Amino acid sequence: MQEIKHFINGQFVSSESGRTFDDVNPANGEVIARVHEAGREEVDQAVAAANAAMNGPWGTMAVAERMKLLQKVADGVMARFDEFVEAECLDTGKPKSLASHIDIPRGAANFQVFADLVKNIPTESFQMDTPDGLGAHNYAVRKPRGVIAVVAPWNLPLLLMTWKVGPALACGNTVVVKPSEETPHTATLLAEVMNEAGIPEGVYNVVHGFGPDSAGEFLTRHPDINGITFTGESKTGTAIMKAASECLVPVSFELGGKNAAVVFADADIDKAIEGTMRSVFANCGQVCLGTERVYVERPLFDEFVKRLKEGAESLRMGWWQDENVNFGPVISQAHRQKVLSYYEVARKDGANIVTGGGVPEMPANLSEGAWVEPTIWTGLGEDSAVVQEEIFGPCCHIAPFDSEEEVISLVNDTPYGLAAAVWTENLSRAHRVAPKLEVGLCWVNSWFLRDLRTPFGGSKQSGIGREGGVHGLEFYSELSNICIKL
Numbered sequence: 296m297q298e299i300k301h302f303i304n305g306q307f308v309s310s311e312s313g314r315t316f317d318d319v320n321p322a323n324g325e326v327i328a329r330v331h332e333a334g335r336e337e338v339d340q341a342v343a344a345a346n347a348a349m350n351g352p353w354g355t356m357a358v359a360e361r362m363k364l365l366q367k368v369a370d371g372v373m374a375r376f377d378e379f380v381e382a383e384c385l386d387t388g389k390p391k392s393l394a395s396h397i398d399i400p401r402g403a404a405n406f407q408v409f410a411d412l413v414k415n416i417p418t419e420s421f422q423m424d425t426p427d428g429l430g431a432h433n434y435a436v437r438k439p440r441g442v443i444a445v446v447a448p449w450n451l452p453l454l455l456m457t458w459k460v461g462p463a464l465a466c467g468n469t470v471v472v473k474p475s476e477e478t479p480h481t482a483t484l485l486a487e488v489m490n491e492a493g494i495p496e497g498v499y500n501v502v503h504g505f506g507p508d509s510a511g512e513f514l515t516r517h518p519d520i521n522g523i524t525f526t527g528e529s530k531t532g533t534a535i536m537k538a539a540s541e542c543l544v545p546v547s548f549e550l551g552g553k554n555a556a557v558v559f560a561d562a563d564i565d566k567a568i569e570g571t572m573r574s575v576f577a578n579c580g581q582v583c584l585g586t587e588r589v590y591v592e593r594p595l596f597d598e599f600v601k602r603l604k605e606g607a608e609s610l611r612m613g614w615w616q617d618e619n620v621n622f623g624p625v626i627s628q629a630h631r632q633k634v635l636s637y638y639e640v641a642r643k644d645g646a647n648i649v650t651g652g653g654v655p656e657m658p659a660n661l662s663e664g665a666w667v668e669p670t671i672w673t674g675l676g677e678d679s680a681v682v683q684e685e686i687f688g689p690c691c692h693i694a695p696f697d698s699e700e701e702v703i704s705l706v707n708d709t710p711y712g713l714a715a716a717v718w719t720e721n722l723s724r725a726h727r728v729a730p731k732l733e734v735g736l737c738w739v740n741s742w743f744l745r746d747l748r749t750p751f752g753g754s755k756q757s758g759i760g761r762e763g764g765v766h767g768l769e770f771y772s773e774l775s776n777i778c779i780k781l
């Protein structure tokens with residue numbers, strides 16, 4: 296059985312306590328590895344190593360040298376592409392096609408893009424008048440914050456972890472990563488790549504474990520960290536913010552959502568169906584940007600429901616290596632229970648189950664997996680928990696609407712504000728509607744089309760701060776103003 300250890304100061308280390316937990320493949324329920332669970336000792340060691348590295352060669356390294364190393368990390372991920380794909384697919388059950396098109400290439404790009412960016416971003420400068428007529432000159436310098444705690448989720452493990460580690464390292468920080476307990480593999484494989492690339496010891500550290508009373512809490516409460524970046528559930532964000540408040544540590548949060556798609560009657564229906572198929576069912580619905588509420592203008596409603604149903608029923612479930620498979624399991628049996636509990640609520644609330652709503656028949660080799668059916672409902676009231684709460688499963692509710700004003704108000708009637716997709720061929724309408732939606736990200740006639748230079752994050756309970764491009768650099772660096780009196 297494979298053992299997954301912590302990575303501290305450039306070395307793979309076991310837990311002093313000897314405690315381990317199982318890493319389970321959700322497609323068939325098999326235990327694929329034993330993972331060491333960090334106690335306070337390992338978290339202390341990892342934070343100490345990360346602090347020491349700030350005072351080592353990393354802390355004084357020329358930017359150009361740092362960028363070369365990060366490019367080597369990106370190349371190192373691509374050089375071991377198949378291993379990363381396999382590790383990600385075994386941990387999550389997701390199809391190979393998804394991991395090899397999205398997770399792993401994005402994992403590599405997250406190092407490359409921020410390495411390029413940091414070299415090219417200027418800081419501001421102001422000349423000012425002074426009473427003596429000589430003036431003064433102000434300019435800002437960017438410095439690393441120090442040790443960044445990275446708490447990552449399980450849905451896009453390498454992609455979301457490197458989306459934080461890439462800019463953090465590019466800005467000259469060091470990191471201690473706490474991957475999700477469900478998906479410990481790729482953060483550990485990345486540690487090997489860091490060593491191969493020549494990243495100095497202590498710059499990238501990984502501690503494994505759970506959240507409360509485990510590695511996640513020990514790390515986010517640690518007095519010697521200088522920033523926390525987290526992606527996951529909004530309630531976890533609240534717990535982490537409380538921890539961060541004790542030492543006034545800055546946070547960057549990307550949290551949950553209850554994202555809507557709005558399909559106007561003038562939309563290109565083929566494109567809207569293709570995009571909504573991805574936004575509802577990609578990664579088995581476990582994408583924070585995914586759509587769980589679809590609003591369709593009444594004249595198109597029946598056709599849209601019929602075609603999305605056909606799409607959902609054509610999804611092919613199965614083992615990640617099968618080239619035909621495009622739909623995997625959810626992450627765990629516990630998450631499956633959560634998703635199925637919403638399927639039950641939908642039934643009790645009187646939903647019309649257009650398709651799915653239960654557990655699929657799987658072949659014997661996958662019968663112990665965490666499978667759920669892709670599901671579409673209509674007919675629920677807006678107050679149903681199914682329409683209000685984040686399910687994070689392969690499902691959506693579709694409702695008709697009659698006017699722009701009505702649909703804007705429906706989309707905004709949620710405590711979340713992460714993402715939306717608007718489908719229309721009317722350019723004026725697109726410009727009119729998109730800014731009125733209370734979200735951090737709005738796609739028009741697409742979904743999850745990502746330019747890594749753009750601001751990324753949520754409003755309301757979906758997040759705090761923006762990452763991406765220069766916006767990420769604001770969090771991962773400390774700006775100091777230097778004022779020189781002439």
Ligand SMILES: NC(=O)C1=CN([C@@H]2O[C@H](COP(=O)(O)OP(=O)(O)OC[C@H]3O[C@@H](n4cnc5c(N)ncnc54)[C@H](O)[C@@H]3O)[C@@H](O)[C@H]2O)C=CC1
Binds near residue numbers: 526
């Ligand atoms: N990208 C997103 O928006 C994601 C949203 N979710 C949502 O969250 C729900 C629960 O999934 P979980 O994996 O349990 O998400 P979670 O938010 O509990 O876990 C995410 C990460 O935070 C850590 N963590 C949990 N509690 C912590 C604490 N008190 N202090 C420090 N670290 C802590 C976990 O160990 C994991 O690494 C899902 O059903 C889904 O609704 C989950 C994963 C990603």
Ligand SMILES: O=C(O)/C=C/C=C(\O)C(=O)O
Binds near residue numbers: 549581582583584745
């Ligand atoms: O493209 C990204 O940077 C992120 C995409 C997805 C998520 O953030 C998520 O599912 O949590």
